[in-house]
Amino acid sequence: MWCRWLHVVTHYFLLTNYFWMLAEGLYLHTVLVNAFGAEDRLVKWLFVLGWVIPWPIITTYAAWRGSDPDPEVTKECWMNEERPYFQVMAVPVCLSLALNFVFLINIVRVLWTKLRAGPQVGSHAERPSRTLLQATRATLLLLPLLGLQYILTPFQPEKLSPFRPYYDVTSSIFTSFQGLAVAILYCFCNGEVLAQMRRRMDFVFHRHRANSYTATTVSVRRLSSSARRLARKQAKSECDVESRQCESITIPAVV
Numbered sequence: 001m002w003c004r005w006l007h008v009v010t011h012y013f014l015l016t017n018y019f020w021m022l023a024e025g026l027y028l029h030t031v032l033v034n035a036f037g038a039e040d041r042l043v044k045w046l047f048v049l050g051w052v053i054p055w056p057i058i059t060t061y062a063a064w065r066g067s068d069p070d071p072e073v074t075k076e077c078w079m080n081e082e083r084p085y086f087q088v089m090a091v092p093v094c095l096s097l098a099l100n101f102v103f104l105i106n107i108v109r110v111l112w113t114k115l116r117a118g119p120q121v122g123s124h125a126e127r128p129s130r131t132l133l134q135a136t137r138a139t140l141l142l143l144p145l146l147g148l149q150y151i152l153t154p155f156q157p158e159k160l161s162p163f164r165p166y167y168d169v170t171s172s173i174f175t176s177f178q179g180l181a182v183a184i185l186y187c188f189c190n191g192e193v194l195a196q197m198r199r200r201m202d203f204v205f206h207r208h209r210a211n212s213y214t215a216t217t218v219s220v221r222r223l224s225s226s227a228r229r230l231a232r233k234q235a236k237s238e239c240d241v242e243s244r245q246c247e248s249i250t251i252p253a254v255v
Contacts, residue, residue, distance in 0.1 A: 004078055
């Protein structure tokens, strides 16, 4: 029984992955098309889309599959994908990818329009090629963020098909490296993120230097006060010795 629960939880988080990619596409599309919209309200609805909407889908899948009396259904902890139950999850996933594809086309269209309407850079002959290059770059950057590399993965070949090994390798690569690609493109190579990291490192470095300088100053002050006390003691002891020597001298009597 526990492996079935693990199967359900795993597929729930897979669904949230696709729906959060849909939420990202909807957010970018809304920000570009309607720049003066209520962003806070939109973010709340995106949280509902990313975390809540997959619940009825995975619940329907688990209830339908759990109510089947066929013992073959429970074979291998519900890992048998030849049954029609996976269509309950495959249809919403395909719809989310199709919507993201529509969002991508409209986002690129809006970017193309804004780039062409922007300030002219260079000659008239260089401007279209530069605009096309920027639009292509924006499109390639949006592909892993919106998960559009998964468009072909729902169309899985048969097990005996000669294309099945290529499909498995390609699907594994896309699934494994999507998060790394998004982190590199949108975090580690982002100018704002790098500037924040530099400011944070400078703050930590300067604070460490300030603490070291303060500790050194306190140590020097303590050393100076100790040296002054030692000098006072030495001077006092020298005065005591001189006073004793003066007292031990006998003055001869005058005849």
